[in-house]
Amino acid sequence: MSDALTPPVANRVDSPREFHGDVFNDPYEWLRDKSSPEVISHLEAENAYADAVTASQEPLRQRIFDEIKARTKETDLSVPTRRGDYWYYGRSFEGKQYGVHCRCLVRDPSDWSPPVFDEHTEVPGEEVLLDENVEADGHDFFSLGAATVSPDAEILAYSTDTVGDERYTLRFKNLRTGEMYPDEITGIGGGATWAADSRTIYYTTVDEAWRPDTVWRHRLGSGLPGEKVYHEPDERFWLGVGRTRSDAYVMIAAGSSITSEVFVADASDSAAEFTSVLPRREGVEYSVEHAVVGGQDRFLILHNDGAVNFTLVEAPVSDPTDQRTLIPHDDEVRIEGVDAFADHLVVSYRRAALPRIQLWPITADGQYGTVEEIAFESELMSSGLAANPNWESPRLRVAATSFVIPVRIYDLDLVTGERVLLREQPVLGDYRPEDYEERRDWATAPDGVKIPVSLVYRKGIEFPAPTLIYGYGAYEACEDPRFSIARLSLLDRGVAFAVAHVRGGGELGRLWYEHGKLMEKKNTFTDFIAAAEHLVDEGVTRPQNLVALGGSAGGLLMGAVANMAPHLFAGILAQVPFVDPLTSILDPSLPLTITEWDEWGDPLHNSDVYAYMKSYSPYENVAAKDYPAILAMTSLNDTRVLYVEPAKWVAALRYTKTDDHPVLLKTQMTAGHGGISGRYERWKEVAFQYAWLLATADPERYGAGQVGDLLS
The missing domain is CATH 2.130.10.120 (Prolyl oligopeptidase, N-terminal domain)
Structure with a gap:
C-alpha cells in the first residue's frame, strides 16, 4: 500500500479524566490544541488521506457539480418585498459566489403587486445596497x-x-x-x-x-x-x-x-x-407579539404554563397578567408562533407532523373574524410566512414547498382571498415533479411508539434501492419537507431519500421533544434504528445499500447508531458531529456548555447524568467490532462543535474497530459550523459528499473502478 493510502495514525497520549469516581483515559485529547503545529499537521494528513482514498470519485464529483450548476438559475433575482417607499430584492450572478442586495422605488403606492423584473435587464433606479462579493474579496x-x-x-x-x-x-x-x-x-x-x-x-x-x-x-x-x-x-x-x-x-x-x-x-x-x-x-417559556385590537394595545403571549403544546392568550399592554385565552391547549396541535398585523393575525402551528398557518382577521369592532387555514395541495407540503415586514398591507406573503415541489412564493389578497403565485424556485432542465414520488411511512420504535418516516424517490426505480436516511432529533428542531436541487443528483441515480422524524425533534409536538432529551435521549437513537429497520423490512433498501446522514446534534445520532447498529448501514456520513458530548458538557469553560445542560443534562454535578451520557457517547463507546464506512466532515473554526470531536472519534475508530472499511476525516481549514462559504464552493463540497454516498450505497455502479456516471 502506498503512503498516500495509509491512514494517519494519531499518537496516543494518556490523559485521564475523573468524575464521580469514574476514570476515563482519553488518549486523543491532545488533538484539542489547534495552535499546535502537530495538530494542524495531523488534520492536513487526514485531508490528504481522504483525498487519496476518494480520488477515483473525482469524475463523479465533477459530474454532480456540473448537474447542480446546470439546474440552478445562476443569474437570478428574488421576488421584491415592499418596505416603505422601496421594493427590496436580492440578485445573484453567474460566476459570483455571493448575493447582491438591491432596491428600487415604489412607482405607484397604491399598487402592492411586486414589479416583474427580467434578471438580465437593467432595473430603472436600482440601488445596490450591498455586494457580498466585494465584501468577501480577499477572504x-x-x-x-x-x-x-x-x-x-x-x-x-x-x-x-x-x-x-x-x-x-x-x-x-x-x-x-x-x-x-x-x-x-x-x-x-x-x-x-x-x-x-x-x-x-x-x-x-x-x-x-x-x-x-x-x-x-x-x-x-x-x-x-x-x-x-x-x-x-x-x-x-x-x-x-x-x-x-x-x-x-x-x-x-x-x-x-x-x-x-x-x-x-x-x-x-x-x-x-x-x-x-x-x-x-x-x-x-413564553414569547410576546404586539397587536392593536379595537384601538387598544395588546400583547399576544404564547406560553406553555400548564399547556405543554402551548396556548395563546392576549392581555392589555398595561397589565400583561390580565389574560384572555385565544387558543386553548390541544394535545394534537403544537402552536409555534403568532404574527400580528394591523388588521389580522397569522398563527403558525404544527399538526400531524407538518407546519401549517391560519389567518385570523381583526374586525373593525375589535373582534376576531372567521379563522381560515391556508392549505396547499400536497400531503407533505410545508408552509409558512415569507417576508412580511409591513404592519399595514392588503396582502400576505406565504411560502410552500415539499420534497418534490420547489419553493413557491404566493401573495394572498386579504380582501378577495385570491392567491397569486409570484414565483416558483426555478429548476433548469427537464425537471418535472410528477416524475417523483413522496410519501409518509410509520416505523415502530421498541417501546411501540410510531415514528414518522418521510420518503422520496424517482418513480420507476427498482427496489430494494440504494437509500440515504437522514436524522437530527434535538432542540425540538423539525425536519420538514423541503426541496433540494442538489438532491436530484441522487434521486436521478436511483437513490431513495428518507427522513426519520425521531424523538428529540418537534414534529409531533412538545412531548415528542421532551421524550428525546436528557435522560430519554436514547429514544432518538432507537427511533432512528427503527426507521432504518422499517426501510429494510418494507423492501425499500438493504443494509448493504443504506447510508445514514446527520450533522451537529444529528452527528451525535450518527455516532450512536454506528455503535449500536453498525450492521444496518453500509456507510455513515457525519457532518460537524457532536460525537464527544460528555467531554464537552463536562467543561463549563467550553463554548455553549452551560446553556446545553437543559438539553443533555449536567454530568458535572449529577452522577446519574454522567453515567447515562457515558453510556451513549459515541467516542467513549467505540468497540472492537466491525463498523460501516465512515466519512466525518468538520471545520477548524467551528465554535459550536469543535473540530477535535470528530478528530478524536476517527482516531479511536481506526485504532479499535475490526474491519477494513475506510474511516475518513475531512476538515475545512477556513470555515465554521455552517461549513465552507460561497455557493460554488458549497456545491463542490456537496458533490464530494454525494460521490462518496453513491460509491458507498451503490458500489456495483459507483465503487472503485466502476464507471457509474450515468443517470438512471
Missing part, C-alpha cells in the same frame, strides 16, 4: 450576519464574519451618499436592530463561551461607546433583540432551553428603559 471565508435598513430607509447596517467563528463586525453605510460611517463595532453577534429614530441601533455581544449575554445600544455618529442596556448573568440563558412589526417596541428575549423572559421598551425612545413583560419562572 477565504465570508458570512453575512445582519443586513438591515433603517426605518427612514437612509442607512444600511450590516455585519460580516470572515473567519467562521460567528463573531461579527458591524458597519454602517449611508445609502444617500454611498459613504461609510466611521462607526465600526467588532466582536458582536450576527444580528442588529434599529430603533424607530433610525440613528440608534441595538446589538448583542457574546461571552467567552460564545453565549450572547449582553445587549448594547449605539447612537450612530455620536463618537461614544455603546451603552449597555441589559446583561444576562445566568449562564444558561441566551439573548436576542428585535423590533415589533408595529414599530412600537424593541424587545429583548432571554431564553434557556426550558425558561424564557421578555423585556420591552418604547422603540421611539432612544433612551428607553426595558421592563419585563412577565417575570421568568423555571420551566415556563
Whole structure:
C-alpha cells in the first residue's frame, strides 16, 4: 500500500479524566490544541488521506457539480418585498459566489403587486445596497450576519464574519451618499436592530463561551461607546433583540432551553428603559407579539404554563397578567408562533407532523373574524410566512414547498382571498415533479411508539434501492419537507431519500421533544434504528445499500447508531458531529456548555447524568467490532462543535474497530459550523459528499473502478 493510502495514525497520549469516581483515559485529547503545529499537521494528513482514498470519485464529483450548476438559475433575482417607499430584492450572478442586495422605488403606492423584473435587464433606479462579493474579496471565508435598513430607509447596517467563528463586525453605510460611517463595532453577534429614530441601533455581544449575554445600544455618529442596556448573568440563558412589526417596541428575549423572559421598551425612545413583560419562572417559556385590537394595545403571549403544546392568550399592554385565552391547549396541535398585523393575525402551528398557518382577521369592532387555514395541495407540503415586514398591507406573503415541489412564493389578497403565485424556485432542465414520488411511512420504535418516516424517490426505480436516511432529533428542531436541487443528483441515480422524524425533534409536538432529551435521549437513537429497520423490512433498501446522514446534534445520532447498529448501514456520513458530548458538557469553560445542560443534562454535578451520557457517547463507546464506512466532515473554526470531536472519534475508530472499511476525516481549514462559504464552493463540497454516498450505497455502479456516471 502506498503512503498516500495509509491512514494517519494519531499518537496516543494518556490523559485521564475523573468524575464521580469514574476514570476515563482519553488518549486523543491532545488533538484539542489547534495552535499546535502537530495538530494542524495531523488534520492536513487526514485531508490528504481522504483525498487519496476518494480520488477515483473525482469524475463523479465533477459530474454532480456540473448537474447542480446546470439546474440552478445562476443569474437570478428574488421576488421584491415592499418596505416603505422601496421594493427590496436580492440578485445573484453567474460566476459570483455571493448575493447582491438591491432596491428600487415604489412607482405607484397604491399598487402592492411586486414589479416583474427580467434578471438580465437593467432595473430603472436600482440601488445596490450591498455586494457580498466585494465584501468577501480577499477572504477565504465570508458570512453575512445582519443586513438591515433603517426605518427612514437612509442607512444600511450590516455585519460580516470572515473567519467562521460567528463573531461579527458591524458597519454602517449611508445609502444617500454611498459613504461609510466611521462607526465600526467588532466582536458582536450576527444580528442588529434599529430603533424607530433610525440613528440608534441595538446589538448583542457574546461571552467567552460564545453565549450572547449582553445587549448594547449605539447612537450612530455620536463618537461614544455603546451603552449597555441589559446583561444576562445566568449562564444558561441566551439573548436576542428585535423590533415589533408595529414599530412600537424593541424587545429583548432571554431564553434557556426550558425558561424564557421578555423585556420591552418604547422603540421611539432612544433612551428607553426595558421592563419585563412577565417575570421568568423555571420551566415556563413564553414569547410576546404586539397587536392593536379595537384601538387598544395588546400583547399576544404564547406560553406553555400548564399547556405543554402551548396556548395563546392576549392581555392589555398595561397589565400583561390580565389574560384572555385565544387558543386553548390541544394535545394534537403544537402552536409555534403568532404574527400580528394591523388588521389580522397569522398563527403558525404544527399538526400531524407538518407546519401549517391560519389567518385570523381583526374586525373593525375589535373582534376576531372567521379563522381560515391556508392549505396547499400536497400531503407533505410545508408552509409558512415569507417576508412580511409591513404592519399595514392588503396582502400576505406565504411560502410552500415539499420534497418534490420547489419553493413557491404566493401573495394572498386579504380582501378577495385570491392567491397569486409570484414565483416558483426555478429548476433548469427537464425537471418535472410528477416524475417523483413522496410519501409518509410509520416505523415502530421498541417501546411501540410510531415514528414518522418521510420518503422520496424517482418513480420507476427498482427496489430494494440504494437509500440515504437522514436524522437530527434535538432542540425540538423539525425536519420538514423541503426541496433540494442538489438532491436530484441522487434521486436521478436511483437513490431513495428518507427522513426519520425521531424523538428529540418537534414534529409531533412538545412531548415528542421532551421524550428525546436528557435522560430519554436514547429514544432518538432507537427511533432512528427503527426507521432504518422499517426501510429494510418494507423492501425499500438493504443494509448493504443504506447510508445514514446527520450533522451537529444529528452527528451525535450518527455516532450512536454506528455503535449500536453498525450492521444496518453500509456507510455513515457525519457532518460537524457532536460525537464527544460528555467531554464537552463536562467543561463549563467550553463554548455553549452551560446553556446545553437543559438539553443533555449536567454530568458535572449529577452522577446519574454522567453515567447515562457515558453510556451513549459515541467516542467513549467505540468497540472492537466491525463498523460501516465512515466519512466525518468538520471545520477548524467551528465554535459550536469543535473540530477535535470528530478528530478524536476517527482516531479511536481506526485504532479499535475490526474491519477494513475506510474511516475518513475531512476538515475545512477556513470555515465554521455552517461549513465552507460561497455557493460554488458549497456545491463542490456537496458533490464530494454525494460521490462518496453513491460509491458507498451503490458500489456495483459507483465503487472503485466502476464507471457509474450515468443517470438512471
